[in-house]
Amino acid sequence: MPKSSRTTMIIGILLVALALIAGGCASTSPRVAFEEVHAELKQRGVDSVYWYSGAEEDRQVVEAIERLLDQDLTVETAVQIALLNNRRLQSVYQTLGIAQADLVQAGLLSNPVFGGEDRFSVVGGLGTLGLSVAQSFLEIFYIPLRKRIAKSQLEEAKLAVTGLVFDFEYETRIMFYQAQANAQLVEMFEQVVRTTESSYDFARRLHAAGNITDLELYQQRDLFEQARIDLRQVEADLIHSRERLNQLMGLYGEHIHWETTGRLEEVPGEEIDMERLESRVIEQSLDLKLAAQRIITAGHRLGFTETTALIPWLDLGVEAEKTDDWEVGPSLSFPIPLFDQGRPRIARNRAELRQEQERYTAFAVEIRSIARQYRNHLEAAKDMVRHYRQVILPLRERITNETQLQYNAMQVGLLELLRAREQQIEAGKAYIHTLYEYWSAKTAIELLLKGRVPRPIETIEGPVPFGPVPFGGEQ
Secondary structure (H helix, E strand, O other): OOHHHHHHHHHHHHHHHHHHHHOOOOOOOOHHHHHHHHHHHHHOOOOOOOOOOOOHHHHHHHHHHHHHHOOOEOHHHHHHHHHHHOHHHHHHHHHHHHHHHHHHHHOOOOOOEEEEEEEOOOOOOOOEEEEEEEEEOOHHHHHHHHHHHHHHHHHHHHHHHHHHHHHHHHHHHHHHHHHHHHHHHHHHHHHHHHHHHHHHHHHHHHHHOOOOOHHHHHHHHHHHHHHHHHHHHHHHHHHHHHHHHHHHHOOOHHHHOOOEOOOOOOOOOOOOOOOOHHHHHHHHOHHHHHHHHHHHHHHHHHHHHHHHOOOOOOEEEEEEEEOOOEEEEEEEEOOOOOOOOOHHHHHHHHHHHHHHHHHHHHHHHHHHHHHHHHHHHHHHHHHHHHHHHHHHHHHHHHHHHHHHHHHHOOOOOHHHHHHHHHHHHHHHHHHHHHHHHHHHHHHHHHHHHHOOOOOOOEEOOEEOOOOOOOOHHHO
16 A cells, blocks of 8 residues: 555544544533532522423423412512522523533534635646645644633533522512512501691691691691602602512513512511621632632633643644546644744733632632621611610600690690601601611621622612612612
């Protein structure tokens, strides 16, 4: 056998072998990754997650959601509906599909490249026919490096999806408490409007009889009209919070007419165990695990760049040319590293690795501080709620009652009575706000202990900054 034929046969066998090595069909299904995410969520206290696939189980999940909506919503059932029904969360799960597909792609060789040319002689005679097929040869050695990067990125995706599920759970809880607080404010201001309207009607009768001045009548009306404005504002705030909760639960049509179980609960007797709070938050932190995984990915990316810096590719193939007879032989092509030796890319990857390492350290410090801030806010809100309930509210009620008695006895003027009523209203409003702040801080600490730092909440008016999550008109 001629030497050229033997060489061509060897090249052909090598190309076939490369094709067989790359031909193993790895699964692009991300279901395994989703089950791992589900297991991690379940271990951290969240089990109500489901990824719609068009199977019979989808209908069963929809029926379960219908049954939940037939009852008055609690914060737990609202969270359950949101995790099962929110389509934006379903789109988040597709991140796993993207990362899984990237992992499969990283394990594949590129397709062989076929080339052909047909040259004609300008002076007559036979032309030249050329054919070639080439395959990247070094890829077989680079595939394990690419797969390490892709596997690490899949782990990043799983951690990120787990964290986003917790974000949905957190925002749903916050918005449920916000809706309850706004409903409680509506209830309070409805009563205020009824009371001030009665006082204004009585004042008009007194004014008609000549027993009070125009100024006193106007003052009574001012309090009544302000109460009406306040009621309209909290009604609008209630609609906003309900609509945001509808978005989170993925509800529309007749399903938006749900009812909650009632008011915000009072401060419970059993509190969160605050012992070793910072250490427990650090130990459970998904955000730190994600930051650590990004360091691993950056390290793999640096290793790949250092390995491929000088010769990123090498094509091995066969070329055939026909004039009178066919001439066949091997071909080889690769870049000559004269100008670009990969040093800038290596420097970039090293900087990215150091950047991820610094971010990890900075984030560990920040998480501890965030835990302390929420602990302080929770304790302050708890003390304020109890003080409002036990001292301020009863005291403001007694002051209003005593001022009313003295006004009836003409010992104080109408202005003092109106001021006492306004202060009682403000105390009731502040109590509801403080109670909401308690539940929002408690929810944030529970989220920290599950492993996720509370993210800014997107509301009708835009993102809420870090700290106690406001509601209604207080934003």
